[in-house]
Amino acid sequence: MTDTLDQSMGQPASEPTMRIDEATGNKVFSFERDGEVIEFIIGSSPEGTDIWQRVPYDADHYGPVTDFATDFDHADAGYNPIAPEVWKDLREGGCPVAHSERYGGMWVPLTNDTVTEVAYDTENFTSRNVVVAVGRPGDRAMPAPIGNAPPITSDPPFHNIARRLLLPAFAPKMIEPWEPEIQRLCRKLLDEMGDITPGESIVDAAVQYAQNIPVNVIGRMLGFPEKDEALFRQFVHDALERITEEPGTRDGLDDLGAYIQNQIVEHRANPRDDLTSYLMNVELDGNKLDDEVVGGMVILLLIAGIDTTWSAIGSSLWHLAQHPEDHQRLLDDPEVMTFALEEFLRAYAPVTMARLVAKDNDFHGCPMKKDDWVLLPFPAANRDPKKFEDPDTFIVDREANRHAAFGLGIHRCLGSNLARLELKVAIEEFIRRFPRFELAGDVRWSVGQIRGPRELPVRILEVAD
């Protein structure tokens, strides 16, 4: 365990060094680990840098999941609506780790202990790809430890280097000043719902509210045009929900790379005080980052910063629509938000991450093979009765709450302070404007690793003066 922890702290055996390859002009980073020299390259190769291996997945052949223990598929439309029941049934049925032949082989730890163990073990599990799909990085894809969207796709030791570039921009003291901006945005969205007749008017709390908040904030932080928000949501949808479609058919993803490179060019012509300019100017070993690496980080911020928080806001409002007692408690005792916020995050954690098995290993009797996928369902870890008392009950003032909504270990969500602030303000503003509301129809849930309502019709029962 000590070895694993040392590794997870991002301590390489030697500091990485960088040289320019004369033939290609590519930057070559190298470092030594366990006596072996490991090299990784930033730049283009004649074969391209983003090559995918197709893995077996035939939706027609597989059909809907009937047994999640042996045929787990989080892209099954039936999964997200009832995911907490799936985790509970599997755990109670003595299945701490589920399996699936889909996606070329996938394992799913479901207990707090097994999820934690995978999250901490960066030796046996690589972050080279963190979204399960029908393709996984081929031999010529950007290799570990960098990956296509550092630092989320990076392993030690590069991970820590990339992460430290981004961390200062998301530290609490940099995020706190955004609170009034987020309040204004939420109020504007509530205003735009128009005249509300209590007891009659139905609004969609996901479509008209939750989905617009994080995309606006991250877009503004990056200095991208507000008019492109719908485009970003499409990119995110393509990347995270259309995972069972052929990689080449998800056009939005190719467009995203081109869009961001255009933004970089535009920022170079018109430098300004935003996150994109910051990333373009930040130095690593005295060198600025390649546009490709800047682009990868921007992709990460867009994808990680949009439907995650949107889902958390939606799930929290979904809960409140069905639990007026919790809603009332928040109105009567605003201080309880400190605990309620974490309880929303625990009970409705939106993010399941993924890893690839780095080398064959036996995981509690599971014969894991190199390149198998491993899902990391932090939301399931958050509902393990061995870790949390009465885990399937939402306790608005739960005081001891060591939840893992933002992950565990070196990949702790970089944007957690921003996500928390957005979630807090979004809930506060919604319940202040609408002191009573209830569900008014069917909820449509997302598909895939990010879980949250995509359509959430609520009937407004009362409007604040």
Add this chain to the structure above:
Amino acid sequence: MRVHLDAEKCQGHNRCYALAPELFDVDDYGQAMLLVEGDVPAELQDKARLAAANCPEYAITITENG
């Protein structure tokens, strides 16, 4: 009561800073820093326990005197 922070385990969740800002600060990277040396004042002991009970990485531990 004394409170201990294991900087190697801290991953910057910032739960301690949110719950007990009298006892914890965060640096520019979001890493926690302990603000008290020696015994935790009586009025802050509940907050210290709360911070410890909410750290997802088990980076905060408490030793009760006596």
